[in-house]
Amino acid sequence: MSMLTFAGVHAHYGAIHALRGVDIHVEEGEIVTLIGANGAGKSTLMMTLFGQPRASQGSISYQGRDITRMATHDISRQGIALVPEGRRIFPRMTVLENLQMGATFAKPEHFDGDIKRVFELFPVLEARQAQRAGTLSGGEQQMLAIGRALMGRPTLLLLDEPSLGLAPLYIKLIFRTIEALNKEGMTILLVEQNAHHALKVAHRGYVLQHGGIVLTGTGKELLASPEVRAAYLEGGAEISHA
Amino acid sequence: MGLLITQPKGAAQRLKDGVGAALIALVLGVPMLGLATADVGGALAVITRWPLLAGFVGVVFVGRLFFQWLIDIFSLRKKRREQARPAVAKSRPWLTWIGFAALGLAVMLPIAFSGNRYVIDTATTVLIYVMLGWGLNVVVGLAGLLDLGYVAFYAVGAYSYGLLSTHFGWGFWQTLPVAGLLAASFGLLLGWPTLRLRGDYLAIVTLGFGEIIRLILLNWTEFSGGPNGVNSIPRPTFFGLPFKPDSDDGATFASFFHLEYSPDHRVTFLYYLILALALLTNLFVSRLRKLPVGLAWEAVREDELACKAMGINVTNIKLSAFAIGAMLGGFAGVFFAARQGFISPESFVFSESATILAIVVLGGMGSQLGVVIAALLLVVLPELGRDFSEYRMFLFGAAMILIMVWRPGGIIAKREPTLRLGAAA
Ligand SMILES: Nc1ncnc2c1ncn2[C@@H]1O[C@H](COP(=O)(O)OP(=O)(O)OP(=O)(O)O)[C@@H](O)[C@H]1O
Ligand SMILES: [Mg+2]
Numbered sequence: 126m127s128m129l130t131f132a133g134v135h136a137h138y139g140a141i142h143a144l145r146g147v148d149i150h151v152e153e154g155e156i157v158t159l160i161g162a163n164g165a166g167k168s169t170l171m172m173t174l175f176g177q178p179r180a181s182q183g184s185i186s187y188q189g190r191d192i193t194r195m196a197t198h199d200i201s202r203q204g205i206a207l208v209p210e211g212r213r214i215f216p217r218m219t220v221l222e223n224l225q226m227g228a229t230f231a232k233p234e235h236f237d238g239d240i241k242r243v244f245e246l247f248p249v250l251e252a253r254q255a256q257r258a259g260t261l262s263g264g265e266q267q268m269l270a271i272g273r274a275l276m277g278r279p280t281l282l283l284l285d286e287p288s289l290g291l292a293p294l295y296i297k298l299i300f301r302t303i304e305a306l307n308k309e310g311m312t313i314l315l316v317e318q319n320a321h322h323a324l325k326v327a328h329r330g331y332v333l334q335h336g337g338i339v340l341t342g343t344g345k346e347l348l349a350s351p352e353v354r355a356a357y358l359e360g361g362a363e364i365s366h367a
Numbered sequence: 368m369g370l371l372i373t374q375p376k377g378a379a380q381r382l383k384d385g386v387g388a389a390l391i392a393l394v395l396g397v398p399m400l401g402l403a404t405a406d407v408g409g410a411l412a413v414i415t416r417w418p419l420l421a422g423f424v425g426v427v428f429v430g431r432l433f434f435q436w437l438i439d440i441f442s443l444r445k446k447r448r449e450q451a452r453p454a455v456a457k458s459r460p461w462l463t464w465i466g467f468a469a470l471g472l473a474v475m476l477p478i479a480f481s482g483n484r485y486v487i488d489t490a491t492t493v494l495i496y497v498m499l500g501w502g503l504n505v506v507v508g509l510a511g512l513l514d515l516g517y518v519a520f521y522a523v524g525a526y527s528y529g530l531l532s533t534h535f536g537w538g539f540w541q542t543l544p545v546a547g548l549l550a551a552s553f554g555l556l557l558g559w560p561t562l563r564l565r566g567d568y569l570a571i572v573t574l575g576f577g578e579i580i581r582l583i584l585l586n587w588t589e590f591s592g593g594p595n596g597v598n599s600i601p602r603p604t605f606f607g608l609p610f611k612p613d614s615d616d617g618a619t620f621a622s623f624f625h626l627e628y629s630p631d632h633r634v635t636f637l638y639y640l641i642l643a644l645a646l647l648t649n650l651f652v653s654r655l656r657k658l659p660v661g662l663a664w665e666a667v668r669e670d671e672l673a674c675k676a677m678g679i680n681v682t683n684i685k686l687s688a689f690a691i692g693a694m695l696g697g698f699a700g701v702f703f704a705a706r707q708g709f710i711s712p713e714s715f716v717f718s719e720s721a722t723i724l725a726i727v728v729l730g731g732m733g734s735q736l737g738v739v740i741a742a743l744l745l746v747v748l749p750e751l752g753r754d755f756s757e758y759r760m761f762l763f764g765a766a767m768i769l770i771m772v773w774r775p776g777g778i779i780a781k782r783e784p785t786l787r788l789g790a791a792a
Contacts, residue, residue, distance in 0.1 A: 227677055
């Protein structure tokens with residue numbers, strides 16, 4: 126049984142049909158990467174998992190439970206954390222309070238250890254812990270968003286473009302972190318524009334186009350696929366089949 | 368604020384700290400305690416009261432040392448955990464000092480101005496607004512829900528006491544929790560339908576809610592007395608001892624303590640009562656702010672979706688802010704009814720909501736001390752302006768504009784973090 130399954134999921138924003146029958150599955154312990162052009166529906170797919178928007182058709186199940194109609198906060202409490210597109214940190218609260226918020230539903234006894242780990246990962250957050258999060262630089266905010274998600278000790282971590290706005294050195298760090306977390310047993314679903322990097326760390330990947338999955342395979346297969354190379358690695362034409 | 372100071376202080380440092388607090392108390396105390404006016408042979412003369420001032424400064428000094436000592440004890444365990452981490456933000460002990468100095472002054476005020484009914488009455492009014500400001504602060508400042516109908520909860524509290532005491536003979540202390548619960552339920556009543564609203568839309572609905580409550584009180588004559596309001600509301604007693612002239616039916620406050628009856632007793636008692644209620648409110652809210660629910664209020668204000676995605680039940684968090692804010696408003700209402708002895712819908716008009724909101728905004732959203740300063744300004748300025756008769760409201764408005772120009776974020780704009788790890792260097 127898969128950890129996470131989307132079965133024929135459709136989603137709408139009013140009249141906009143953003144997901145058109147998506148079928149994906151994520152196995153425990155995997156890193157799965159989702160790539161696709163701007164507006165393909167990658168972020169929508171992640172948010173639909175949280176019921177924002179709700180799937181208008183199809184079903185989503187997590188660890189054998191149907192979560193299609195579950196309240197957003199209950200879905201998160203199943204052990205799913207999200208680093209959302211656009212970071213969405215709490216700007217007027219301090220860095221430390223942001224991290225504390227992420228730990229709301231983790232056991233209090235883990236707090237000290239977890240925050241130490243986040244600070245080891247991103248030392249700049251430790252130096253800035255009392256600063257208002259909104260005054261962090263863009264890259265620092267991205268690190269905070271990731272740190273905040275980790276504070277909840279998720280079993281499944283969703284990352285929506287974690288490398289966005291980061292310097293190359295930090296992009297490397299993020300991908301190394303993703304691999305390290307995965308080795309410790311965390312399952313990861315990753316959306317990236319940075320397809321090359323993302324497919325390299327991924328066990329498997331999906332290509333999303335116009336709200337539907339058009340291609341799937343292992344990370345290596347996708348990296349080698351001429352269609353993916355043409356569309357996402359060298360830039361250019363869409364993949365020409367349904 | 369105990370979290371601000373995590374370094375154990377040496378004796379010299381402690382003394383310095385205590386002297387600093389005492390100095391501030393001295394500076395503040397000279398005009399307010401050291402000097403007073405008195406009627407000397409028909410003419411007004413300035414008298415000095417240095418012993419009183421010295422006592423006050425001494426109390427602040429010793430209190431500060433004691434406070435320091437308490438902090439050291441409580442922060443010991445925390446500190447050990449924190450030592451590994453480098454220093455972070457500066458703490459702002461002067462804010463704490465001002466807070467304690469203000470508290471000291473508030474406690475001393477009826478003694479300093481004993482017999483001056485006008486001052487104590489005005490100070491009581493200030494404290495009512497401070498309490499209302501602290502209550503509304505939960506809703507507006509922390510949870511970010513713009514509420515223009517806050518006076519409705521104040522009215523619910525006031526009418527609860529007014530009606531329960533006149534019809535059923537309930538006492539002040541008996542009514543207090545019931546009125547708080549009732550006001551909280553009205554908070555939920557307002558919260559439910561407005562859960563999905565934000566900003567301007569929420570403001571309009573809450574404004575309407577406040578007006579509905581007032582109109583019901585105005586028009587449902589059999590229930591609330593309509594425009595005539597509720598009369599002869601019993602005054603609170605001092606643990607069962609009424610404040611009234613000696614008579615044959617039982618002990619009074621004056622007879623029990625072998626004092627000569629004076630109406631000032633009740634005025635002073637009411638002042639200390641609202642001071643205690645306001646302080647409890649402050650402690651309660653400061654405490655909540657450091658609990659997960661308080662942190663969640665602020666997080667919901669910042670980003671609802673992000674909160675939901677980390678498991679926060681946004682509905683419950685918002686409702687709890689509405690309910691707790693309303694409850695505190697209800698408590699203040701009970702006090703108001705007990706103090707006035709008479710209430711009518713006229714006391715609960717929209718401009719009251721606006722004043723309370725102005726106190727919160729002017730004070731700097733979320734700042735407890737800012738609310739005190741703003742309440743003081745908003746109550747005292749119009750009083751001082753009485754000499755200017757027609758220009759009074761004009762001056763008042765100009766003062767408010769100047770403050771907002773001078774400090775756009777409110778008088779105390781900086782928000783205190785709820786949690787710090789590193790020891791302040
Ligand atoms: N809140 C919304 N309301 C209306 N339409 C939306 C909303 N969010 C997304 N859309 C539309 O849904 C489609 C999918 O958007 P989505 O954000 O999922 O794309 P994406 O694959 O994440 O793109 P990007 O790589 O640019 O982040 C787009 O056409 C977008 O315009
Ligand atoms: Mg996106």
